[in-house]
Amino acid sequence: MSNEVTAVRVALVGKGGSGKSAIAGILARALAQQGARVLAVDSDPMPGLSLSLGLGLVDAPIPDDAVEEKAEGEPGPRFRLRTGLSALDAVDRYAVDAPDGVRFLQFGKLRGHSASLMRSQLAFRQILDDLPPQSWSVVGDLPGGTRQPFYGWARYADTVLVVTEPTAKGLLSGRRLARLALGDARPGRLAAIVNKVTDPGDAEWVRARTGLDVLAAVPLDEAVGDAERHGAAVMDEAPDSQAVAVVTSLAHRLTEDRVGAGIGS
Amino acid sequence: MKLAVVGKGGSGKTTTAAVVARTLARHGTSVVALDCDSNPNLGISLGVGDDETERLIAMRQALDEGEQEHAPGWDDLLDRFGTDAPDGVRLAVVTAIQNPEPGCP
Amino acid sequence: MLSSVNFTHDTVIADLEAGLGTLTRLGNAQVDVVLLVVEATTKSLEVAARGADLAREKSLGRLIVIANRVRDEVDADAVRKAFPDDEVIAVPHDPAIVEADRHGVAALDAAPDAPAVRAISAMARNLLVMAGHNGSGAASV
Numbered sequence: 001m002s003n004e005v006t007a008v009r010v011a012l013v014g015k016g017g018s019g020k021s022a023i024a025g026i027l028a029r030a031l032a033q034q035g036a037r038v039l040a041v042d043s044d045p046m047p048g049l050s051l052s053l054g055l056g057l058v059d060a061p062i063p064d065d066a067v068e069e070k071a072e073g074e075p076g077p078r079f080r081l082r083t084g085l086s087a088l089d090a091v092d093r094y095a096v097d098a099p100d101g102v103r104f105l106q107f108g109k110l111r112g113h114s115a116s117l118m119r120s121q122l123a124f125r126q127i128l129d130d131l132p133p134q135s136w137s138v139v140g141d142l143p144g145g146t147r148q149p150f151y152g153w154a155r156y157a158d159t160v161l162v163v164t165e166p167t168a169k170g171l172l173s174g175r176r177l178a179r180l181a182l183g184d185a186r187p188g189r190l191a192a193i194v195n196k197v198t199d200p201g202d203a204e205w206v207r208a209r210t211g212l213d214v215l216a217a218v219p220l221d222e223a224v225g226d227a228e229r230h231g232a233a234v235m236d237e238a239p240d241s242q243a244v245a246v247v248t249s250l251a252h253r254l255t256e257d258r259v260g261a262g263i264g265s
Numbered sequence: 266m267k268l269a270v271v272g273k274g275g276s277g278k279t280t281t282a283a284v285v286a287r288t289l290a291r292h293g294t295s296v297v298a299l300d301c302d303s304n305p306n307l308g309i310s311l312g313v314g315d316d317e318t319e320r321l322i323a324m325r326q327a328l329d330e331g332e333q334e335h336a337p338g339w340d341d342l343l344d345r346f347g348t349d350a351p352d353g354v355r356l357a358v359v360t361a362i363q364n365p366e367p368g369c370p
Numbered sequence: 371m372l373s374s375v376n377f378t379h380d381t382v383i384a385d386l387e388a389g390l391g392t393l394t395r396l397g398n399a400q401v402d403v404v405l406l407v408v409e410a411t412t413k414s415l416e417v418a419a420r421g422a423d424l425a426r427e428k429s430l431g432r433l434i435v436i437a438n439r440v441r442d443e444v445d446a447d448a449v450r451k452a453f454p455d456d457e458v459i460a461v462p463h464d465p466a467i468v469e470a471d472r473h474g475v476a477a478l479d480a481a482p483d484a485p486a487v488r489a490i491s492a493m494a495r496n497l498l499v500m501a502g503h504n505g506s507g508a509a510s511v
Contacts, residue, residue: 167474299384
């Protein structure tokens with residue numbers, strides 16, 4: 001029952017190109033390697049997390065027939081999982097197996113019709129809301145930029161991580177994201193991951209300019225760039241890279257903090 | 266001439282737009298640069314600094330509000346809500362980050 | 371909105387929303403040139419391929435693909451292969467741009483002679499020539 005006290009629910013946001021998906025991919029697999037049962041979810045309409053997990057391009061959104069319109073007088077949003085289909089059933093059926101035992105669930109893709117996207121989106125959120133929080137860790141890759149991530153995408157998360165590059169545009173985006181996250185998701189914890197670090201002062205720079213605690217500083221790592229070029233997982237292409245080492249210790253820390261906070265006990 | 270610059274976030278889209286805008290301006294054309302990104306950063310790449318970039322009032326808000334009364338002209342909006350960038354480029358931010366449906370169309 | 375903008379200026383350049391949001395919502399907007407910026411990564415190429423399809427479907431304007439942060443011929447070829455029928459301009463990976471980005475200054479000010487800046491500027495000057503602009507300002511870049 002060790003999973004009961006170690007489940008962590010993380011959502012990653014960041015400017016496009018900040019490396020959010022690459023970090024989410026490593027984090028999900030590191031948590032799984034450490035024994036957690038992990039659902040990795042991609043709510044970004046751009047291709048991303050499936051590649052960073054090592055699955056290649058996957059187009060396997062929740063199908064339309066898994067979703068139905070709520071009955072007359074029934075509370076809640078307009079669409080929900082069809083009667084008899086629980087969140088766990090939906091994960092069983094529609095999540096894809098990724099390496100290290102991670103399960104991967106994808107929100108509908110960009111070329112879907114908007115009606116179909118709405119059905120898929122509401123079902124996707126319901127799955128995250130209903131999934132037993134003590135037994136499933138969730139790593140979510142949220143849409144890039146500052147507009148789409150919030151509108152309820154991150155409400156399942158106990159920790160929202162703002163992936164920030166140590167550049168002027170990165171810091172400006174990080175400040176905006178920090179402000180918007182507090183207004184929308186109100187996570188238990190909001191912190192920054194500094195990515196593509198080239199200077200020892202970068203973490204402090206990001207902390208000072210965004211007002212966020214820095215949970216990890218991931219060095220600029222050629223191995224990540226190479227994996228992105230190949231559309232592969234850093235965990236597979238360069239398991240001994242610095243990026244993997246830093247994100248793996250982040251996974252440990254997130255788990256320990258959950259235990260330390262006594263959540264789930 | 267109208268140009269649109271598109272690409273994945275982080276692809277270098279904004280840097281490219283800024284270099285193109287200023288190069289065209291240096292060659293004697295008058296240039297308006299519109300930042301239509303929902304996370305507007307074009308000011309930084311044009312060289313107006315991050316404080317000014319953060320301060321720029323979104324023209325989109327003015328457009329939405331203006332429609333109720335008499336719609337101001339484009340040049341008028343640019344005067345009121347734009348800022349001067351180097352080489353004579355006039356910059357305006359078109360989206361509001363908290364507007365649910367931003368964008369340039 | 372792009373169709374209706376009407377400034378007294380000669381040129382309007384719109385830096386659209388990252389990703390394809392604006393492109394998918396565009397109705398019958400027309401521009402003269404669409405600059406599609408792409409890196410030689412699987413994700414960026416995938417997004418750009420969808421973007422190019424949308425631009426063509428909507429007859430948005432002349433498409434120019436900017437292969438950005440090209441490190442070597444392998445990168446350049448990856449982009450050319452993905453856009454065999456389009457004009458592709460290669461812009462090299464350039465530490466000067468990385469440095470300008472870090473400090474939030476314009477690349478054109480910090481490193482006017484950097485290879486990436488020169489490549490983009492050259493492309494911009496070609497646009498002027500093709501638009502028939504006489505270059506009366508005559509400032510050199």
